[in-house]
Amino acid sequence: MKHYIKLLRPKDWAKNLFLFIPSFFAGKLFHPQSLILQFEWLIGGFFAFSFLASSIYIINDYRDVEDDRKHPQKKFRPIASGKVKKNVALLISIALMILGFGISYLLDNSGKFLFITLLYYILNMGYCFGLKNISIVDILIVSTGFVLRVKGGAELGKVDITEWLTIMTFLLALFMAIAKRRDDVMLKVSTGAEMRKSMKGYSLEFLNTLLGLFCAILIVSYINYTVSGALYHQFGHRLYYTSLFVIAGIMRYLQITFVLNKAGSPTEILYKDRFIQITLLLWVISFYVILYMKDVTIFQ
Numbered sequence: 001m002k003h004y005i006k007l008l009r010p011k012d013w014a015k016n017l018f019l020f021i022p023s024f025f026a027g028k029l030f031h032p033q034s035l036i037l038q039f040e041w042l043i044g045g046f047f048a049f050s051f052l053a054s055s056i057y058i059i060n061d062y063r064d065v066e067d068d069r070k071h072p073q074k075k076f077r078p079i080a081s082g083k084v085k086k087n088v089a090l091l092i093s094i095a096l097m098i099l100g101f102g103i104s105y106l107l108d109n110s111g112k113f114l115f116i117t118l119l120y121y122i123l124n125m126g127y128c129f130g131l132k133n134i135s136i137v138d139i140l141i142v143s144t145g146f147v148l149r150v151k152g153g154a155e156l157g158k159v160d161i162t163e164w165l166t167i168m169t170f171l172l173a174l175f176m177a178i179a180k181r182r183d184d185v186m187l188k189v190s191t192g193a194e195m196r197k198s199m200k201g202y203s204l205e206f207l208n209t210l211l212g213l214f215c216a217i218l219i220v221s222y223i224n225y226t227v228s229g230a231l232y233h234q235f236g237h238r239l240y241y242t243s244l245f246v247i248a249g250i251m252r253y254l255q256i257t258f259v260l261n262k263a264g265s266p267t268e269i270l271y272k273d274r275f276i277q278i279t280l281l282l283w284v285i286s287f288y289v290i291l292y293m294k295d296v297t298i299f300q
Contacts, residue, residue: 003083007061007092008054014267016049018146018169019153026159027291041156044107049149051100052117056124058093062086063128072187097121107156116152120145135201139177146173164225171218175250176266178214179257182207186261211257215250222246239290245283252276 019042061068061079068080078084104117123141132138150169154161185204226239252275256262262269269276 003078004092007058007078007084007089008096009057010050010054011271012053012057012267013046013050014270015146016046016053016149018149019045019049019156021150021169022154022159022161022165023157024287025161025165026157028157028159041107042153044103045113045152045156048100048103048107048113048117049120049152051096051103052121053124055093055096055100056121056128058089058096059125060128062089062093113152113155116148116155120148120152123148133197135198138198139174139181142177143170143173146170162225162228164221164228168218168221168225171214171221175211175214175218176253178207178210179253180266182211182257183261208258211254215254219243219247219250239287241290242283242286245279245286249276249279249283252279 023042058079061077064074065080065086068074068077074080079086079089100121101114101117104114105111107113124145127138127141131141147166147170150161150166181199181202182204184199185202185207188199189204223240223243226243252273253269256269256273270280
C-alpha cells in the first residue's frame with residue numbers, strides 16, 4: 001500500500017495550499033462570519049487540485065520511467081522501481097482525474113473553478129507530453145500552474161485578487177523553478193548524466209543570472225504590494241513590516257541553492273528546513289496580527 005501512496009506524491013500536495021492565499025490576503029480566511037464557509041470550499045478545492053496533480057504526476061512518471069531509472073533519487077519512484085505496474089498506475093491516474101474534475105464541478109455552479117482546473121490539467125498534460133523538453137517554456141508552465149491555483153482559490157473564496165498578488169505568485173514560482181533547474185544542472189555536472197532534455201538550454205551562469213534577477217524583482221513586487229494604496233486604505237495597517245520575513249526567507253532559499261546546492265525540491269525544503277519553517281510561521285503570524293487583530297496598535 002505504501003508504494004501506491006507514494007505514487008500519488010502526497011508531499012507535493014503542499015503546493016495546493018496556494019488556494020488559501022487569496023482569502024488570507026483579503027483578510028477573510030479567519031473572519032468569524034465566513035470561517036466555516038471559506039474552509040468548506042477551499043478544502044474541497046485543495047483536494048480537487050491534489051487529485052488532479054497526482055493524476056498528472058503518474059502520467060509523468062509513466063512516460064519518464066526510463067529516464068527516472070538513471071536518476072539517483074527518482075529511480076526509487078514506484079513505477080521506475082517496478083513496485084507498481086504501469087497499467088495499474090494508468091488506471092489510478094484516470095480515477096484521480098475523474099474524482100478531481102467531479103469535485104471541481106460540485107464546488108462551483110458557475111463552472112469557473114472547473115474551467116480553471118481543466119486549464120491546469122491540459123497545460124500540465126502538455127508539459128508531460130513534450131513541453132517540458134523546451135527550455136524556458138518548462139519553467140513558465142510550472143509557474144503558471146501556481147497562478148491557476150491562486151485564481152482557483154479566489155474563485156472559491158469569492159474574493160478579488162490584485163495584479164500584484166498574481167505577479168508575486170508567478171515570480172515566486174518562477175524563482176523556485178529556476179533554483180530547481182539549477183540543481184539539475186549541478187547534478188548533470190557531478191554525474192555526467194542529462195536527466196532532462198530541456199537541460200540543453202540551461203547553463204549554470206544563465207540560471208544564476210536569472211535567480212539574481214527574479215529575486216530582486218520578487219522582493220520589489222512584494223514591497224509594492226504591501227504599500228499599494230488600495231490595500232492600505234482597505235486595512236489601514238502597515239503590511240510592509242512583513243517584508244522582513246519575505247526577504248529572510250528568500251535569502252535562506254538562495255543560501256540553500258548556492259551554498260548547499262540542495263534546491264532540487266521546494267516541498268522537501270519546506271518540510272525539512274527549520275529556518276524556512278520558522279520564517280514562514282513568523283510571516284503568517286505577522287500578517288495575521290496586522291490583518292485580523294485590528295486592535296493591535298503597534299503596527300499602526
